[in-house]
Amino acid sequence: MNSAMPAASRLSVPKTLKLFIGGKFPRTESGRVLTATAPGTGAHLAHYCRASRKDLRDAVSAARKGAAVWAEATPYLRSQILYRLAEMLESRAASLADELAAATGMKAAAANAETTAAIDRLVHLAGWPDKLPQIFGSVNPVAAPYFNFSQLEPSGVVVLFAPDSPALLTPVSLIGSALAAGNACILIAGDKFPTPVLSLAEAIATSDIPGGVVNILTGQRSELAPSAADHHDVDNIVDASGDPVLGAVLEAGAAVNLKRVHRWQGPEVTPYQLLQLTETKTTWHPVGG
Numbered sequence: 001m002n003s004a005m006p007a008a009s010r011l012s013v014p015k016t017l018k019l020f021i022g023g024k025f026p027r028t029e030s031g032r033v034l035t036a037t038a039p040g041t042g043a044h045l046a047h048y049c050r051a052s053r054k055d056l057r058d059a060v061s062a063a064r065k066g067a068a069v070w071a072e073a074t075p076y077l078r079s080q081i082l083y084r085l086a087e088m089l090e091s092r093a094a095s096l097a098d099e100l101a102a103a104t105g106m107k108a109a110a111a112n113a114e115t116t117a118a119i120d121r122l123v124h125l126a127g128w129p130d131k132l133p134q135i136f137g138s139v140n141p142v143a144a145p146y147f148n149f150s151q152l153e154p155s156g157v158v159v160l161f162a163p164d165s166p167a168l169l170t171p172v173s174l175i176g177s178a179l180a181a182g183n184a185c186i187l188i189a190g191d192k193f194p195t196p197v198l199s200l201a202e203a204i205a206t207s208d209i210p211g212g213v214v215n216i217l218t219g220q221r222s223e224l225a226p227s228a229a230d231h232h233d234v235d236n237i238v239d240a241s242g243d244p245v246l247g248a249v250l251e252a253g254a255a256v257n258l259k260r261v262h263r264w265q266g267p268e269v270t271p272y273q274l275l276q277l278t279e280t281k282t283t284w285h286p287v288g289g
Contacts, residue, residue, distance in 0.1 A: 017049065018049055019215075020204070021055070021058055030052040030055075032219075034218075039105030049217075050219040063184040066210055066211065067213070071183075078182065082129070082179055083122075085203065093115050093116070096200075104165065117169050125177060126176075126180070128274060133152050136271075149285070153280075154181055157183065162189050162240060162241065165193065166267050167196045173268075184215075187215070187217070189217065200216070230253040237254060238263075239261060239263045
């Protein structure tokens, strides 16, 4: 006798969505959750964490540790690891597209196109870590018996504010840009469609990216923005939210500790935007010394 239960009586196993901090998936310390529903139908998709300011501080601490490890990696190695992440996303492309369509209400063709574009964006960014120093570094002419070199160094810890849409392509572009420039980052997902980013976190967790280099928080951007802006261990902020009120809060808070705030529009990334995620270090060396 076959003792297996009929397939029709089996309950599905819904995904548990948590934060991504330090290479692990903790629940928010506040215990608060939000509900993701399908656009149009209102069908329940998932509960996800509403991150607190304490969660942000934990993410910054993890990123600071990760930044030291990632900055020491050679540009070639960073390129290889970013490419490996693209491979991981390629293997998950079908499920990522399905989750993107369910979360946003996109047609399947549009969700597939955005997923493919996100993977291609990572492949593109994987080519930049060893190109940035060559393009933007220089040997400067000086009227003295010295060599004068300008070299790029990572900013350190970068907080990235994602927009509501594109819900996958822009977060991938933001994270890939921060990593290509040698930084550790905290991505704060968009308020409206956060669930695709949490699937991205699963791919990151199984890639070669060291723990703490990428951290992902969900919740409400307006709640986390003031803490990110005035946190003294955050070195740089990229605001791609498209929200002028949020941007004003970030700029006002960052003025206290003089961190840089950059506003990016759209999912496209240029080399000059990557340059915004670096610092230029000038070194003097005596000729013949």
